[in-house]
Amino acid sequence: MANMVTLTIDGKPVTVPAGTLVIDAAKQAGIDIPAFCYYEGFSVQAACRMCLVEVEKMPKLQPSCALPAAEGMVVHTETPKVVEARKSTIEFLLTNHPLDCPVCDKGGECELQDMTFRYGLGESQFLEIKHHADEKQWSPLVFYDPARCILCYRCIRVCDEGLGVAALGLSYRGVSAEIIPNKGDHLECDECGWCIDVCPVGALTSGTYRYKSRPWEMNYVPAICTHCSNGCKTTLSVRNGEIIRSNNRDRSGINGEFLCVKGRFGFDFVHNEERLQSPLIRKDGKLEPVSWSEALKFVVSRVRETIERNGKFAVIGSTRTTNEENFYLQKFARQGLRTNNIDHHRSGDVITLVDALAGRTDALATVGDLYTCDAALVLGADLAQQHPLLAYQLRANWRHHRSPVFVVTPGPVREDQYAARSLRAEAGGEVERLEELREELKARQNLVVLYGASVKGEAVRRLVAFGDSLGIPVKYVCLVDYVNSRGAVDMGLLPHLGPGYKPVEIPGMHLDAMMAAPDLDVIWVAGANPLEGGREFASKNAFVIVHELFLTETAQRADVVLPSMSLYEKNGTVTNVCGEVQRTKAGPKVMGTKSDLDILGLLAAQLGFDIGIPSQEKVLDEIRRTVRGYNVPLPVLATGGAAQAAVLNGNVPVDAQPEQVRPSGDTLFTSGTLGKYSKRLAQLMEAPGRLFQP
């Protein structure tokens, strides 16, 4: 335990670890000290002078963001002297700040506006004409208005320290000083847009939200980002059923304020004009729009007829649907269609890991563990490209705690910048090089191992054996690629495993076998695109039912296309890469679509399948009661928290089918089908995959 010091702030005694800044100590006591340049988690700037406080026995006012708390210190935060100083600070900040709040996007949620209302004078002593500089567009997503900038350096610090991109800097001096992007007139970076969010004024504005609405006009919906598997919480700002922006200013969720370009800007696929809004049926070789009732009736008649003549079904599930939908889908297939031919696109070998760690508790890492672990080992994955939140957590851990990161990858990755050691190894051969790191890893107190899709099958077992031989607590993360890839495995969208890794009696066909089987009668694809890249079903005459958002390659082959909802439009839970279950809520609305749960529920009712009520709450209740490890506490989910599913408690005595594991190959700027229909991601100069190397 660190040394504790006790100080008095506004008459309240506060005990904090030595070295804590007075501004943080005050926050702990429930006292808010205003500040523009101070930002929790980043280096101290002490540039704005807004957080000045009076400390007894110190002759001048002190900036509380740069003042470590000391034993016996007596701090006053709201004395007349302090208020006077803050008033003057605001007056100086407003010397050149234009009073264009009515047209400024930040108006209504602007820290400078709030502070002006709290302390500011209605009038200024400065009568000179304000210094003006024209607004600039740095990228399709970032605009900068130097006139509004108060030079707090928050954007520079999050970009440099937080992400390691360092795309922003300061140029010129005095009144002409302004923030400059790394390419002089434009930005080349991760385009994450965090700089826009941290800006306390309206100097940095978002190209997507720009002049669209005002903060009080929108509804805020807590959702989980539907792109990668990291499961960042994003708060959707919705107006009239349309997403206008997406950010997480309230720092709720496992990601705090962090979001990547896909989370912050990649939501526009929802309102793409190519979204399917009515069911399609193939008539005379062409897909024609029909009503929902006609489409469902058609599906029911074909499915019933196939069941009656004992036809063969195959079901391909989605990695982007909720746990409830996945659970219901496998129940629909196993109990309704009476087939175990069910699979999904697997992007990481979770099954072998669960088997190899059988009987242990606490061997799977959470996103939070990445920030608190004593060392981390990354095998065969480019975290900055594919798992931006995990990369951010590791970097933050290194920044704040100096915890080393060890990297074994086929090519150079961004983590090399600060990694304690970076080794290069052929894809699939990463585990072989671990012996070289043994001594360094042994010296740490604990370790988190993250491995990508190239480590699968026996390599996972060797990796766990290596971890055991180190003699320190080791936790693992099996990296998977899509938002609910992990949930799809846990919910049993597998031919040989039911929900909770329970082996089924007669295993069905896996994905490759389904593709190659020549005698399937009905292929049911619920939100996946197995025909991507020109592949084909070997069953030429199979009746293909597809739930999709867009007319993908698979939907074009379909006989019936049912327009489904994206994750942003429905309620449910998803499981992220670390097995953390989180709840997502419905934000926007797209006319004519139905959730996969509703589609399956309506069909089950018409087909007479007795598989339970298709309501999200009822299915979640069943999951919590029946699926191993999913008895997660509801209050945690309800309050927007993440609860890790404890799936480790027994052997999984099946072949893990590691050959079925195929990485998606997505980058920071692509996201499978959804990314293709996001115009904003496509228009970036960095797309589809160039990662900026500082």
Place this chain on the structure above:
Amino acid sequence: MPKIQEILKGAAAIAKGMSVTIQEMMNPIITDDYPDAPPVFQERYRGLHVLQRDDNGLEKCVACFLCSAACPVQCIYIEAADNTEQERISGGERYAAVYNIDYSRCIFCGYCVEACPTDAITHGHGFELASFNTSTLIYRKEQLLAPLPEGATGKVKLDHPVAVGDGGH
């Protein structure tokens, strides 16, 4: 005897009443001849809103949503959009692409006018709003806008945006 008294009393009452009538006949008329003649309004009468234009004919409204926020009955609906160099609609950086007032809800309180930072929305003297169909009571921007000043097109290409309140103290 009581009968004469009664007659005199009645006559006195009539005379008293008629004196009021005759006095009022001498005073100027204060009621209007509406609908035969147009009504006369006080300057500050709060009638149908008018969205004002500036001297160039550009719309004054910059779609800041303050009127809609101030409105106690939520009858103002706005959609904002960005002015482009090719087509400049308002003096500020943004303009109201959609501006609707629902007169079946408006209570003519004038809060929107007070809230407006650019004096774009004002109360006019229009009052003939009655309709047999409530859907016609939602007035669009085109119905609310002031007529263009003489010779103006309402679409002006400026060298730089006019910042609202720039240099104001």
